[in-house]
Amino acid sequence: MLKIMKEIIKLKTKSYLIFRVDILFNFLSQMLLIFFYILLFRIIFLKVENIGGWNESEVLVLLGTYYLLNELHGRLFRSGLYKLPEVVMEQALENYLILPINVPLFLLLSEIDLIGLWRIIPGVFVIYYGLSTVKNLSLVSILLYILSLSLSLFIYTLIMFCITTLSFWFRNVNNIFYIFYDISEFAKYPESVYRGVIRYIFLTFIPIIVFTSFPTMIILNKGNINLLIYQLLLFLSIFFISHILWKTGLKRYEGRG
């Protein structure tokens, strides 16, 4: 499995370097969007001191975390996630099922784009800029942030994986992907702006708040270890659900012939 992955990554790297103009303009697009969101918050913070208890630096760390998570997911797993519905629609899943590999994991990692990870730079820079004014930043909180962000990434990807498994029932699930990506817009803003029922939904069924606000709260010492425990429990729950969906979906799958 590792050998196959190594070869895939090699090939991806070679093809990536051919499209240098694409790299430049994708980078510029991302920079432009981030710049204008920073500008939006600058304009807002000229008017108010905080948004639901979050000051400007803290909101920038949150914004950077949003872009970092988005790029990590995009480069590592997004293309792989699109592959499962494609394979199911083409009735070609049996080509993978006969191989001695973990099929969902293989499909997920088959389109991995490690070279494209340079695109996390703007997000990391915004986080660094936001943190530059934060006092009492410790190595422990940075490590806990990385752990929390990793859990967010896995939860996000597992939810998307659950959506892909719906292709066993509905065939075309691309539209649900887009809706979920649209919903992730909510993760750009501090958790405290969401109240009532919507907050409950964003903590449980569609855990938008968990994706970006939790890691940010951890690095800013705005939360405690309970946030990580919550993320871990959520991860395990969604992992369990995704496993059931995959197994049930496979039973419905009809290959060629």
Place this chain on the structure above:
Amino acid sequence: MSIIREINLKGYIEALKFEIKVSLQYKMNTVFYLSLVIIPPLAMFFLWRNILYGGKTLGSYDFKTIITYYFLVQFFVSNTPFLAWLEIGDSIKNGKIDLWLLKPVNHYLFYFFRITGAWVIYWFFSIIGILILFFFLKDYIFLQVNIIKILMSFIFWIGGIFIGFTYGYILNILSFYYEKSHSIFTFSETIAYILSGSIIPLDILPFNFLWNILPFRYCGFIPAQILIGKFSYFQILIEFLKFCSWVIILTLLTKYLWKNGLKKHQSAGG
């Protein structure tokens, strides 16, 4: 001869009808498209509720006007075809454009009608979607009810679609001159999205005199401003004149790039 070709609209109408039929085959896409129109401004709603709720203002915006602005601008911008039809650029690169040159149609108009056909169902569902949303959020929405201004806003929106399409068309026919790259399109779309006022209303954006010269404001900012009652009749008239100037400039630029592009174009076996 070319005038006769352009006046005979039958072929164009057929292309429009065909694209409507194609869109109707994917009805669910049009419903799901609503998420793009509704969800991003809904996120903005929660953000701005924390900032301006309770009578606070930012520039000339209070909570109701800023929320209405974001819903409207997202509606206008997400329904503007900033990339025209990527097939145009591809056909220049792969030589399929040659087939078009033999047909008795105006290439620009033909694609304009095609894209109108492809989008009209999305526009219809988006209008219904946003009206339903406004009904539920009526306590947080401010829309002026002057029928002439509503009509003017509609006209500017149609104009914005024309500008957005022409911008995309120009980007596509630049394939006559440069190597086509999809990321350049993404970048150009990002610029159009931002300068239409999607992230920050252009009147509170620094250096707004600069952004206010550009034509992208007709794709979102201007129709939204008219609907939230920020423009007088005189301002609308001035904007209309500016808009007409942009239509002339973009039309001339398109014609120039098309004609010169054809001169540069070398087809297989030619």
